[in-house]
Amino acid sequence: xxxxxxxxxxxxxxxxxxxPARKLLFMCTLSLSVTYLCYSLMSCYSSLxxxxxxxxxxxxxEPSGGPPPSPPLLPSLLPPRVQLGPSRxxxxxxxxxxxxxxxxxREPPDSPQAPGENWGPGSSGGGGAANRDAWIRTPLAPTEMxxxxxxxxxxxxxxxxxxxxELTGRxxxxxxxxxxxKGGPGSGTTTPDYGEKKLPQALIIGVKKGGTRALLEAxxxxxxxxxxxxxxxxxxxxxxxxxxxxxxxxxxxxRATQIVC
Ligand SMILES: Nc1ncnc2c1ncn2[C@@H]1O[C@H](COP(=O)(O)OS(=O)(=O)O)[C@@H](OP(=O)(O)O)[C@H]1O
Numbered sequence: 001x002x003x004x005x006x007x008x009x010x011x012x013x014x015x016x017x018x019x020p021a022r023k024l025l026f027m028c029t030l031s032l033s034v035t036y037l038c039y040s041l042m043s044c045y046s047s048l049x050x051x052x053x054x055x056x057x058x059x060x061x062e063p064s065g066g067p068p069p070s071p072p073l074l075p076s077l078l079p080p081r082v083q084l085g086p087s088r089x090x091x092x093x094x095x096x097x098x099x100x101x102x103x104x105x106r107e108p109p110d111s112p113q114a115p116g117e118n119w120g121p122g123s124s125g126g127g128g129a130a131n132r133d134a135w136i137r138t139p140l141a142p143t144e145m146x147x148x149x150x151x152x153x154x155x156x157x158x159x160x161x162x163x164x165x166e167l168t169g170r171x172x173x174x175x176x177x178x179x180x181x182k183g184g185p186g187s188g189t190t191t192p193d194y195g196e197k198k199l200p201q202a203l204i205i206g207v208k209k210g211g212t213r214a215l216l217e218a219x220x221x222x223x224x225x226x227x228x229x230x231x232x233x234x235x236x237x238x239x240x241x242x243x244x245x246x247x248x249x250x251x252x253x254x255r256a257t258q259i260v261c
Contacts (some may be wrong), residue, residue: 199247
């Protein structure tokens, strides 16, 4: 009796059993993907939870006897944390306009000052920042006029009383000598403590970079001269504001008649 030969085994399909190399490659790829996913999740978790963990007391929120907290995973690779809330220190104040101006310009020379002379740029009783601010120079017109006033002028109440007393004494001496600034009728408003507000008596006129500042500083050395520290630019920019503004020194009330324009 003839027997049929046994049928050949069916060819292996790719879905049921693949080559060992492909299977190994698939497993490696899958394990790497899972590892990368775990690292990513742990990194995100550490970066989000670590700031909160700093605010909690040690051991708070964890059951006693639990596993110790694990250190942050790869701290050097974590993105920098952004600290939020009021505990963040305030940013440093922006540099003042005077500081910026002085950074781009050379410092003005320290003009010699008479005792009690607090009107010039190097004055204000040791206020270095105020002195530097007084030297702020704005872009000038082709022509520049500097006004220097002699005599007694309006003073800022913030300034020292010692200098005010000296000014008062100086005003008295000027009045005694006949050259006082207070006796001029209609020359300006008089304040009991700070002298008069009046228009300048002298102008320094010169082109830009013509040395007008140096001349002003040289004249300022005289004890009876009061000169402005910041140029108000009255004739070229603020003329429409009128003489009242010019004489009262809208820009610098403490230098009411120290006019540089
Ligand atoms: N005596 C004397 N001799 C020669 N040069 C002098 C003198 N006095 C002031 N200077 C120079 O003048 C320049 C400043 O001029 P100003 O004060 O008019 O400057 S500004 O226009 O008011 O900004 C400034 O020049 P720069 O330094 O090139 O800006 C001063 O160095």
